[in-house]
Amino acid sequence: MLATQRHNFSDVLSTPRPFNGSTMMQKTKVGHRFGNLKTDPDVPCLFLGCCMVFFGLSPLFLGCAMAAERCLGVSRPLLHARLVTTARTKIALALIWLSALSVALLPFFSLGAYTYQYPGSWCFIRVMEGTQSTDLVFVTLFTGLALSSLAIAFVCNTISGLTLMRARLKKKSSSQRSSARSHDTEMVVQLVGIMVASTICWSPLLVFGLMSATRSYNRSLDPDRNTYKDLMVTGVRMATCNQILDPWVYILLRRAILKKIYRITKRQASLRGSMLRSFRWDVSSFQNSEKKNVKV
Secondary structure (H helix, E strand, O other): OHHHHOOHHHHHHOOOOOOOOOOOOOOOOHHHOOOOOOOOOOHHHHHHHHHHHHHHHHHHHHHHHHHHHHHHHHHOHHHHHHHOOHHHHHHHHHHHHHHHHHHHOHHHHOOOOEEEEOOOOEEEEOOOOOOOHHHHHHHHHHHHHHHHHHHHHHHHHHHHHHHHHHHHHHOOOOHHHHHHHHHHHHHHHHHHHHHHHHHHHHHHHHHHHHHHHHHHHOOOOHHHHHHHHHHHHHHHHHHHHHHHHHHHHHHHOOHHHHHHHHHHHHHHHHHHHHHHHHHHHHHHHHHHHHHHHHHO
């Protein structure tokens, strides 16, 4: 029972997620092109803005939940076995997606707004033009939830890593516990990789969005408006990379894959070493034969 329930939450959540926050919209209307950028949102813009927020928060919430679950499983295995079940895992997943969807739908209840962003090919929270107090509250909520998820994941992964290191140093576990701890180590490494990828990819958009919204609300954005437009474009490009990196990080950081990569690298290194030694032997043989010819 303990073995079957131990990894329910991580096994469900650690499957590659088909979320695509990189949903972009290419405009064909002349009115949406740069120089005559339309700022009033239409139905496609509202949909894509909602997708940006929902698919932005969902993987961050999931990564945070996975890190918390693994931290509980490593530090309190008996409590983890009693609390984490398949039914509760499904409920937790539903609550995570419902929470992200609730935040994404706030502009439909007059808290914040979605609008076209420079260069008119994507939609996001209104942070550049005519930012109001509700927009500032909305972008602050979005940024705060995202950064809090990353911070909680960092704390939980740190606790899990330290716990595993301390247990490995003690070396008082049986073979069964050693196998379970090896699986825990693999999972923690994967979660750390996903957390690092999410932090690198999402932090620029979160920080630049909050900064631009704050300055736009205070009417101090005009001198640096073009700079912030470019920063926002860079931020959304990096954020879209996260949806591509997450499955690959999970796949490549598996123990079996790492062993194969290590074996291939070791084989290539030994092959290059043997070729280098063979080349040096050929050079030295050639030099010795030249010396003998000179003496004759």
